[in-house]
Amino acid sequence: MRILLAEDEKDMADVLIAIMKHQGFDVDWAENGAVAVDLASRTNYDCMVFDIMMPVKDGITALKEVRAAGDVTPVIMLTAKSEVDDRITGLDAGADDYLTKPFAIGELLARIRSLTRRGKDFTPSTLSAGSTSLDTEEQELSAHNSIRLSGKETKLMKLLMLHNGKTLSTSYIFQKIWSGEEGVDESVVWIYISYLREKLSAINSDLAITGEEGKDFKLTLREEP
Incomplete structure (x- = not known):
């Protein structure tokens, strides 16, 4: 702690x-x-x-x-x-x-x-960053349009949004979301980061998740082309 x-x-x-x-x-x-x-x-x-x-x-x-x-x-x-x-x-x-x-x-x-x-049980059910919002109860991610998330995707997106702009290590993310689960290792973090990246792109979100497999990740505003 x-x-x-x-x-x-x-x-x-x-x-x-x-x-x-x-x-x-x-x-x-x-x-x-x-x-x-x-x-x-x-x-x-x-x-x-x-x-x-x-x-x-x-x-x-x-x-x-x-x-x-x-x-x-x-x-x-x-x-x-x-x-x-x-x-x-x-x-x-x-x-x-x-x-x-x-x-x-x-x-x-x-x-x-x-x-x-x-923990963060008393955080709002809807979180926002940039023009993107996450409804944790409905498990819905929205920007120009909306998309449904799985339970783990919702937890990961919530963690990233609660720490918007901060660097999160693969180990930290794994411990926060998958701690105690059998049959999974830290490689699962990269898989779900990839899922979220695809879904952020699908809703034309202004957010991006930076970082590489096995390393640190950060939720940031997408850079203008």
Whole structure:
């Protein structure tokens, strides 16, 4: 599990990182909100923890920018303040949970586990990127026209759209969609990427999936000829 921790208090960050790593998490540290936004735009996280009071760019501003980019990764806000207004502001900005300092480290870990167990079950049933939309309930991909997808195609397209513009490795995709299934290996990822490419072309989508077999893939806007 990969966590993004945005906390400008170095001593606090060092403690949290040490404990999270001891729990088996991979942790990236951002010393301010601007760094957090940059890391979130380039890296796939299972959960993000943002302190509200940070230099350069505060946690609320950083969270708003992350959400505006279409990132629905669960976010926990940390604040030294206890006023209700701060909690409301954070939740309205797109936070999934919050903790007021000082807090028990065990509670933070429990909330991270709770949010990541939910995964992205609460994402909208319709996702959009460019002029292309995906209805995950109807399993329908639409642009200039529409086409139906299989269950696995829908899951793969959803994963790509949730991480639009980010690089996803073959291993990451395989673990997210086929983990635990017997009789399949990572070569199945390339097969389904090829299926989706054909279907994106069939609906005249403005999206393209870049990448080569066995390597990294990324959903991007198609380059004009």
